[in-house]
Structure formats: structure tokens, C-alpha cells
Amino acid sequence: MNAATPDIxxxxxxxxxxxxxxxxxxxxxxxxxxxxxYPREFCPHCWSEDTAWERASGRATLYTWSVVHRxxxxxxxxxxxxxxxxxxxxEGPRMMTEIVECAEVxxxxxxxxxxxxxxEDGEGATVPVFRPxxxxxxxxxxxxx
Numbered sequence: 001m002n003a004a005t006p007d008i009x010x011x012x013x014x015x016x017x018x019x020x021x022x023x024x025x026x027x028x029x030x031x032x033x034x035x036x037x038y039p040r041e042f043c044p045h046c047w048s049e050d051t052a053w054e055r056a057s058g059r060a061t062l063y064t065w066s067v068v069h070r071x072x073x074x075x076x077x078x079x080x081x082x083x084x085x086x087x088x089x090x091e092g093p094r095m096m097t098e099i100v101e102c103a104e105v106x107x108x109x110x111x112x113x114x115x116x117x118x119x120e121d122g123e124g125a126t127v128p129v130f131r132p133x134x135x136x137x138x139x140x141x142x143x144x145x
Contacts, residue, residue: 008125014053015039020126024056024115026091037093058115060087060130063094067104075121087113087130101131 008016018025028035031048035056042049065085071077083099099107100116112133119126 011041012039016125018055019117019128020119022117024058024128025053026056026089026093027051028054028091035089035091035093037089037095054091056115057090059090059133060095060113060115062099062107062109062111062113062130063088064109065099065107083107085130095128098129099131100129106132 006012015025025039026035026037027039027043028051029043029046029048030050030052032043032046034043034045035054036044036051041051043051063086065083067081067083068076069081071080076082081104083102083104085097085099087095087097089095099113100118113130114133115128116131117126118129
């Protein structure tokens, strides 16, 4: 393992397996109903152990970011500059991640994002990253209507 990927254990294996398949999972509490991320065996809101995996939509909005120009830790040193970010998942939790496929000048707080997945070279883990969500245009308007 390197600094880019955490240890995969029996509890988090469903999260990492889903990411490798292009799906994002979060945990939801059966007691208070709130979702949370990073994966934990208890709810950080009410401390209940009644939590379960749930498929996340993969949608998020940008909360904050920082463009990193220098990082001496592999594999980040080869990726500079990169955009470290915190996003608000559509399900509620905040998540630390990386923004990809977006120029620094195009970043905006509140911009809509979608999850993408990146396989970490030689590490056997796939990590969720986020990119700008495609804009969906509304129905065409006809003049005179």
C-alpha cells in the first residue's frame, strides 16, 4: 500500500469491491436514518451499530478545494498539480477526494460533480474521484409558443 490507498480489511472490502465495479457505497444508520462516509461500523451521529451499506448516486457538489503544486509522497509527487477537494455527496455526507478532468479556473463552489473511478497503479485498489457533471439541457423552446 501507499499513501493513496488505505488498507483494505474485511469491513471495508464491500466498499472497495464496489468501487472496482464502478459503484460507490456509503453507510446508512438504521436508527437515525443518516448516511455517513468514510465507512465505519457505527453511526457517527447517534453511535448506533445498526448501519448498512447503501449504493450512493455518485452525485456531489463541490464544497471546497485546494490545488496542490508540491507533494513529496508517492504517488502524489508524480501527479502534481492536482486538486484536493471536499465534496458534499447528494446523500448528505462530506467526502475528501480529488477533482479530475477540470481546469483550476473552472472550479466553482457548489458546482455539480459526478463520481469517476481511478485504479491505483500496482496497488489493486480503485478509488473514487470526482469530475464535473455533464450539463443537461432542458427541452427545446420553440419561438412564438
